[in-house]
Amino acid sequence: MDELEPIKRKIYEIRGQRVMLDRDLAQLYHVKTGNLNKAVKRNIRRFPPDFMFQLTKEEFIKLKNDLIFQNGISSWGGTRKLPLAFTEQGLAMLSGVLNSDIAIDVNISIMRAFVAIRRMAATLPLPNTAADVAQLRKDFEELKLDIEDILRDQNDINEDTRMQLDAISVALAELQSKEPRQKKSRPIGFIQKEGEK
Helix, strand or coil, rough: CCCCCCHHHCCCECCCEEEEHHHHHHHHHHHCCHHHHHHHHHCCHHHHCCEEEEHHHHHHHHHHCCCCCCCCCCCCCCCCCCEEEEEHHHHHHHHHHHHHCHHHHHHHHHHHHHHHHHHHHHHCCCCCCHHHHHHHHHHHHHHHHHHHHHHHHHHEEEEEHHHHHHHHHHHHHHHHHHCCCCCCCCCCCCCCCCCCC
């Protein structure tokens, strides 16, 4: 497997530019997203709008729908702020802000991944005929159906899990509602009451 593949999968096309998001970069750099963003804010003059921008709510929802984010924006477990997106120039500038050995190595790999994607895009043939366009549409529709099947399967699994949890809750409630039987016990010792033998 290509060592740059994990990085390539974290490069998204937003606003017509290839970008990486703050949370993915923080994961690669082995820092918290909040700490990465604090370092950027301390050096905000290095990041003009063509180097870094914050996603709009609509862009974030589209990414979420495309299975990039599992949670939405919330104060309990989800993303608390809309993510920051760094263009290739912003990533180069980020390397000057984060100076750890890990950050330097990761930045080199990120730059190589951007170059590899650019080369790959340059070598892709453009559709020349109506048949090429039709084939692309057909491939896209098949991919769309595959993704819908995966999502449907995931929802089925969630429904099955929910039903099992409901059954467990009902069983526990039934067990709790039954009164425990009191068993008559004999006193401990050698003394016996009259009539017992």
